[in-house]
Amino acid sequence: MRFVATADWQLGMPGSFLPDEARARFAQARIDVVRRIGEVAAEQQADFVVVAGDVFDSNQLHRSVVARAFDALADWSVPVYLLPGNHDCLDAASIYRSAEFTGAVPDGVQVLDAPGVYPVTSEVELVAAPWFGKRPLTDLVADVLADLPESSGRRRVLVGHGGLLGIDRDDPAAIDLSTLTGALADRRIDVAILGDRHSTTEAADRLWYPGAPEVTRHRETDPGQVLVVDLDERTGGVEVTPVRVGRWTFLTHGAPLNGDADLDDLERDLDRVPDKHLTVVRLTLTGTLTIPQRARLDDLLERAADRFAHIFVWQRRSELAVRGEAADFGELGLTGFAAEAVAELTEELSGPEAEEAADALGLLYRLTGAAEMSR
Template identity: 40%
Template sequence: MTHTTFIHTSDLQLGMTRKFLPPEAQSRFDDARLRAVTRIGELAVERGAEFIVVAGDVFEHNSLEPKTLGRALEVLRKLPVPVYLLPGNHDPLVADSIFSRTEGIEGVHVLGDSVPVTVREGVELVGAPLLTKHASEDLCAKAIHDLEPTEAVRVLVGHGQAEGFGTEDTDALIDIACLDAAASRGVIDYVALGDTHSTAPLSSSGRVWFSGSPETTDYFDRTPGVAGGEVDSGNALVVTVDKEGFDATVEVEKVPVGTWTFEARAWEVADADDVATVIEDLKAYPEKDRTVIKYSLTGTLGLEATRELERELGELEDIFAALYPRERLMSLHLEPDEEELENLPLTGYAKEAMRELIGQASPEAASGPGGEERAAAARDAINLLFRLSKETN
């Protein structure tokens, strides 16, 4: 019997930038992506893994800044077990490939073709690298087409979307049924895939997996009725294969290694209690300096509740890595009642100006070309007038 344990990861995308992060948060995000790779190395030692496979998109692209590339290569060099890198669509193996910079680094290997690579006696890797940014055929099927069954443990490493698991409709989609059939014959025993950033099994056989990115890169949308996006990233997979003859048993364990949270949130608000709920939900996030929230608010609020909401959000914006509104989905309207207006310490022209601004900020006024921008400006003016009235009272 042949036994091996290894780590499956993908989509490190070292050098990734996020436009919604301020510079200091981007710096921490860069560091977190490197630290995730280090934690994968530590996981390999803890679980007795013999090697690590990175199933594509090791780098964000082929032209990283020297400092970014240098730090990335250093973290790969320091991994405690050999690491095998597959070129993906972000870093295809083209003439100016970034993988040329990995040459000569001990323990770092590039799966640049589909010739089986012997990790050690009885354990092989077969790569399906991208040689162009966009594949024109199923590279995984092509990589194993001429392979015969083997008593060695054989792992296929590929990158791309799979039939039945994405919205794309191209000849490059990976045929999962083809891979399962090859696994049942002993041609391959496990398929390590990359491209999708969420961890997911792709076959009832348990032998074909997306590892997902080891550090979160995009939003998990918690909007009621949506619940989509990057739903389960920040993991690495510990894969154990036992093979006797042509028959293999595969066990896969998902292990969290990431530290960042990206979420899309939505709330309906109508009064001060709803505002308090929004703020309580945001304050409940434990690691705000590693949390990115984009949010939408719908409903109507009075002057006091609006002022409280904006004050609290303003304070939290400085604590989160990023906290910002989804302007396209925002539908929050200012609608003070008569009692609120009467209690304002405003008279004469100021009071009439307030009423006029409130009319300009109404949902009706916001409709039509340019209406939302005018309504937003009116809301800003209302808040300023409201604050001044309170300060001078």
């Protein structure tokens, strides 16, 4: 039998780091990927889909997020099981208990709202460990494994959510890896699917984090996928195939900038990135530029911002100096107040306000240069 494993849809995630226009498209992308997961499940003739927590980014979401998610799920031909995770836990304010949820659940959608065993087909059952609060005081996966009833003869898929003890975190809710791998080794469960880590990860044999189907942060190394899991009901053998479903990309690009040739390279590298409107670029810029080169960089970044979903300089990892010479402005023939400002700012370049001075000089250069040229 075959199923699709996914997690961390984070529906309704605010994306507040994005410009308004991109933020709306980013939110829609998380709904669109739900449709695509349904298509993958149908194409792959999966028996069901399981979402291992953080289906919703929060329990406090505008009702349109639930409505749109349900519209997408209503088109699915494959049943889906939703596990509450830490972001969408089953607390008093749970989104799974809200009127907009309970009043409109599409056929084929089931919430795993209690720990324990859920028969899914004649051959397989889920062992679920849902979250009931943001800070559980125990390892929920270990708890459900400790209470596991005797085998029904069905193959068992554990569905949980959380980081691994000692690897991701050390809080009391962290999942103990050895308890879990022990249960896998002695076949109390056949495969384990966990949410929380947004990068697709094989944490141990038959123990997988599918990752977020649509990227959420730059630090994720391998997001944008779901897992097609083949479970041999006779032998218990497991084969996992990641399938790409995400459309957005968050990339980090490092550029040493020490002259016009480096700026040419940066311009060319950015130009080559596909699907710019679905790409967020984080730049680490190092080196030293002259004032005209700095002005060219600012102009280049402004034009890139028109094309990319978002592009920004990662200040913490960047160190870009500007080498100012009054001669840079010589050809512009500045006089009076403007010439004085240039002289003052150039001096500031070696002081504590160097960054602000470089910004100002770059801007001044662009403005006066542009004015000069249009004369």
